[in-house]
């Protein structure tokens with residue numbers, strides 16, 4: 453398949469000081485809505501699927517749909533497993549053709565996280581696949597993964613350095629105050645922590661839970677060294693809001709193309725907004 457390793461996309465972003473969206477796909481409309489936006493703005497793209505989304509769509513459908521989407525695209529696209537929960541799940545995705553995987557052992561102890569991440573890195577790198585890992589715990593809920601607010605912990609800069617040295621990971625997701633899902637209040641990002649981590653690690657740094665973070669804060673995070681920004685909930689919300697609006701206007705609506713199509717276009721508009729904030733437009 454015509455995919456590029458995520459490291460190729462992120463290393464350029466790190467060198468040139470911008471960020472690329474790690475945009476989650478949940479069905480065909482998400483995939484089309486996202487790639488249409490990236491193509492229009494000439495932006496590199498990281499399509500990502502969580503384990504929940506993969507089991508919803510079926511991995512063979514994910515591969516076939518992504519293959520169709522990238523077959524004649526002019527932009528670099530990576531396909532990434534979001535929040536891989538085990539060595540086995542990451543290997544399955546690599547075998548099916550993903551060009552990048554995340555191993556998320558952030559809930560485990562530091563040494564267990566190092567051990568499992570290192571194992572995934574060794575296997576993935578042997579076949580040219582990129583690896584993202586997480587250190588610190590991002591709060592909130594994504595699919596069936598929940599981290600209570602009280603259990604969320606910020607990434608410690610010294611540990612981040614040790615983690616990268618010991619694992620050889622390509623991209624590091626850090627916890628600096630964002631959370632997955634819908635925020636109760638306004639998120640407060642620890643920019644000083646990000647700055648310190650980036651000054652010690654000249655490598656792609658990843659921000660999870662970016663939905664609901666203001667454009668101003670996202671742009672500042674990118675300026676201070678974030679190179680991959682994960683967004684899912686914002687797209688789910690605009691897709692569903694558009695469908696709700698259409699049903700409200702016409703309760704007899706029954707043709708899915710008449711509401712999923714506009715839902716897909718609403719995703720495209722939201723993705724374009726994010727791309728402009730992250731500065732990945734015209735970087736393809």
Ligand code: G3H
Nearest residue numbers: 633660661663682684685
């Ligand atoms: O890994 C995916 C993201 O961190 C998405 O988070 O749904 O809060 O945008 P979000």
Ligand code: ZN
Nearest residue numbers: 594660661682
């Ligand atoms: Zn995430």
